Amino acid sequence: AQTVTQSQPEMSVQEAETVTLSCTYDTSENNYYLFWYKQPPSRQMILVIRQEAYKQQNATENRFSVNFQKAAKSFSLKISDSQLGDTAMYFCAFMKGVNTNAGKSTFGDGTTLTVKP
């Protein structure tokens, strides 16, 4: 079974600064997908960024980027130029494959990020 660990229950950052959220996972699979989801106080969970394990290049989406270390089974999220709207709970998630068990995901416990003005 896969496990996903987020070791930072809470973090805070000043507006405009950079913050990195940590995630490690455990799997015996070689091909899989990793995700970061954001859940703002309004509660609707949305996808922030996705990484395919077979890709060596780290994924980037505007101010959000990941540091994917496959051998170390580490998948951290970097948020640059933090904005007040980035305040949310962030979940790291693992998925074996789209066609495996309907693409069900394993989630970490979440990191609550507060961006301070």
Next chain:
Amino acid sequence: DVKVTQSSRYLVKRTGEKVFLECVQDMDHENMFWYRQDPGLGLRLIYFSYDVKMKEKGDIPEGYSVSREKKERFSLILESASTNQTSMYLCASRLGLNAFFGQGTRLTVV
């Protein structure tokens, strides 16, 4: 935009009641999921479905059942609600690599 709609944002039910949580998606997705979210425990999968009338247990199915009679609707049923089922419930649907979540239902069992 894909929409995943959960029928209620807040529910208060009594111990022993039968509770239905409804989830509807408008994009013809085959795969749908019910998660439970508790502080410090992340999201835990209760049940999922990969087609109409097809369902499989997730990691914590005890005390729950599901129904998927139509592709767009996936219902979570608490046969006899208990106080330890007080939680936030999230529905999701998936197409390929993209998952879409509902706004959540906060259920309180008293």
